[in-house]
Amino acid sequence: MEALDVARWQFGVTTVYHFIFVPLTIGLSLLVAIMQTTALVSKDPLKKDAWTRLTKFFGSMLIINFGIGIATGIVQEFQFGMNWSEYSRFVGDVFGAPLAFEGLVAFFLESVFLGLWIFGWNRMSPRVHAVTIWLVAIGTMSSAYFIIAANSFMQHPVGAVYNPETGRAELHSIIEVLTNVTTLAAFPHVIAGAWLVAGAFVTGVAAWHMVNHHNKAATAGLESAEGEAHADLSRRVFRPAVRFGVLAMFVSALVLVVTGDIQGKLMFEQQPMKMASAEALCSTETGASFSILTVGGPNAFDANCEDVTHLIEIPYVTSILATNDPNATLMGVTDLEKQYTERFGDTVTAVDGSTQTADYRPNLFVTYWSFRLMIGLAAFSGILAFWALWVTRGGRTTGSSAFKWFAVLSIPMPFLANSAGWIFTEMGRQPWVVAPNPTGDPTIRLMTMQGVSHNPQWMVVTSLFTFTVLYGVLMVVWFHLMRKQALAGIALPAPRAKDEEPEIPAISFGY
Template identity: 75%
Template sequence: MEALDLARWQFGITTVYHFIFVPLTIGLSLLVAIMQTVAMRAKDEIARDAWIRLTRFFGSMLIINFGIGIATGIVQEFQFGMNWSEYSRYVGDIFGAPLALEGLVAFFLESVFLGLWIFGWDRLPAKIHLLTIWCVAIGTMASGYFIIAANSFMQHPVGATLNEATGRAELDPEKGSILSVLTNVTTLAAFPHVIAGAWLVAAAFVTGIAAWHMVNHHNRARAAEAGSREAADHAHLAQRVFRPAVRFGTIGMFVAGIVLVISGDFQAQILFRQQPMKMASAEALCETQAGAPFSILTVGGPDAFSQDCSSVTHLIELPNLTSFLATHTFDATLQGVDDVNAQYKEQFGETVTDIHGVEHEADYRPNLFVTYWSFRLMIGLAVFSAILAFWALWVTRGKGESARTTGSGAFKWFALLAMPMPFLANSAGWVFTEMGRQPWVVYPNPDDPTIRLMTMQGVSSHPSWMVVTSLVVFTLVYGALAVVWFELMRKAALKGIPAPKRDQQTDEIDTPVLSFGY
């Protein structure tokens, strides 16, 4: 393999691996902040105690995930200088600005206030302590915004001009400069979609873990001697602690799902205008067509695994749906992969020169197989969350004394199965976003295509063995971190929440002094 292929593999592996932690941190910080807010506002002592315990329980997992996420995210910054130095030279003046803001503003906000939140229990006034976790949640979302702004410049460059003398892209005050980069329409469309995806990840995470414990405590209460303290404690944990958490996570999944659908529809319309090749490849639409259908299942020969459209066969289709997704009209004409490729060859050239000065025949088509199926996995894996949400609402239906819990083993195991699906859907979405942009690393703006860069022109001129070495080292380190993360999260999740202590004379709940021990 050439250095270019190895560098792409390394960036893909490290990015997808790092992004396992990002949406959970973003989403869980918000959910934990809401949990603590509910605890503070609760007038019922039992409800307050339950939400405090849930805040601490899921807060411990937030801290673990945050720490591992930092360790894996640092590598991302280094790669721009190590493997993609030509890219960094070309757009570093612009691309570096939102990354600097992410570090100076968002990261410091979330890390400083997370420290205050951890060590501020019973040291800070209650409202100030609550404010700290809300600052963490705001910081994580701000961090996501700046990163998306940087990525959106790669998808749709704005606010910059090409300096012919230096061969570098530079911020241009006449085109809006950094403000245009931060308010790029691509950023504004992608941000709510990415944040909603993070909420879905965290909500499914909370629902899955809470469902596991609810079912277990329900069954233990049934197995214990009727009327005993053991039975009462397990029943209390099932109904008054974990059942509210299940329903809380379920509401989060519904909210996230609604935002995902609305923002995804808006983003799709923008992408059909800005990156017609990506969206044509997502549908395996080879030829320009009016009233383009949406395919549910497509098969093809060996060439379908690359850019070639000729061997693709659509087996199951929904008539006119792709045209509707693109323009909200059923008869719109959409460009096909081959036609966009021909247009780009005429516009950008029949050949392209790499960093070594070698001329190659230009091919502006992405990997069709990866683009097509990553788009469908992004959507299809969300079905698990929808099933879990409706199932959870059904088994926990009722209010007050008639509020239900369940001992269903099928529900418990499905909740665990559904937990990683939003993670995988998020990863598939980013694979689609980045692979569908190929062979461009900076996709030309249709209105001003002067700033553009192909992937083969952005890589560093390393020999292959150097990239292999760093790829192997990073993969081994990340593998070790994955084991550590999984074990820490597994132990924290299985630890559960202890039964509340009760006053022996009054039988009232004795809410413990809150503190974190790390």
């Protein structure tokens, strides 16, 4: 492998690893804010007690996830200067602006107010303290917005002009960059994906404890004080958390479907090669079908359409997804390759000065299957949501081990679906690191092989190995802390007089 390949692997590995934590932080900060607000406005002491306990329980896991996310996210920005310096030189004037906003506005907002929220329990008025966690949630979502604005410039460059004297893209309008139509479509989709991750996480963890306390109550006997306490936690605390997580999943699913449709239509306009590859649409078709199952030989990895075979298809669906017209004609990978070659040339000069044959096709195998994994893995959340509603209907709780273990199994699925979505978005853009705008300045474009640094291969391999090992250690630490905190659950309430306020434990850092 060349230094370019290793640099791409490094950025891919560190980005996918970092993005494991991002959606949970974004989604869970909002859900915790809603939990605390529910406790704040509740007039029922028992309901207030339950939601306060849930706030601190899931808030402790939010703190762990936030800390690991920061540690892994810092590496991303360093790579722009170290492994992708030619890319940074070309678009740094534009790309750096939203990243600066993200650091100066979003990061400080979320980190400062998370600190106030952690240490402000019983030191601030309840209303002011609740405001701090809402500001954390706003900070995490604004952070996502600025990052998506930067990424959307790579997908659909706007707000910049090319300076032929310096050979760089220069910022023309920050407003255009921040209001890029690609950003406006991608942002709600990413946020909804984060809600799905957090909703499945809350539902899965709460379902585990609801089932366990239900069974412990049955074992101890409801007539005993211990059995009554377990039944109370199962019914009054964890059952509402399960249904709250389900509500979050339903809202996210609705937003994901709507915004996903909008994004898909935009991609067919802005990056037709990406969407043709996502469907393994090799030849131009009228009334294009949607492929359920496509197989390919070894040459399919090289975007060789002759090695691709469609086995199961649904007629007209791809044309509907692209234009809402079942009879629309969509260009295939082969014809798009010819069109790109005519527009941008059949050769490209790499960063080392060598001239190479241009290939404008992404990896068909990765693009095709990452698109389907994004959708397929999210289906676990749908099954979990309907199952959870059924077993908790009418005030019920359940002791079903099958439901408990399926709920746990479903927790990582939206994480993987989110990662598959980003793999599709980034791999489908290849070989461009800045894809050309079909209706914009054709000179603002850059291929991946033109954006890499002049680093020797051994140097990039060393850093890739180092980051992989370091991130592996961090993953073990993160999993241990999250598992420990999730399994700890919520302690049984101590015996108290009827008119005595329940004692709520302090929030824990998880270590």
